[in-house]
Amino acid sequence: MSKRQIFDQVSDMETQIGELYEQLGDLKDKLSNLLEEKHRLEMENHHLRGRLEQADDDFQENEVVKESHSIPGEGYDNLARLYEEGFHICNVHFGTPRREEDCLFCLQFLNKTK
Secondary structure (H helix, E strand, O other): OOHHHHHHHHHHHHHHHHHHHHHHHHHHHHHHHHHHHHHHHHHHHHHHHHHHHHHHHHHHHHHHHHHHOOOOOHHHHHHHHHHHOOEOOOOOOOOOEOOOOOOHHHHHHHHHOO
């Protein structure tokens, strides 16, 4: 091998090393961008999970409120049936037979639970 060939070979290796260095720099930039995006997505995910948990808690609280204000069920039907059969359902005269007239306390109780 002549000195010229060795010099050309070293020059080619230097060019290749320069290209590899540029590729390494590009990869480093891409990796940096990916890491930043990963961190941003993790933070966004954390905030969204917090908001989801808060929304879930609010939803469950609203469901409890809705259940307490929901349409009367079987107990209401039983009390209404007792009233129609002629018995008091109010706390003043509960269970005693009603005379022909309506009881304002019973009617108020029935309207309150609707």
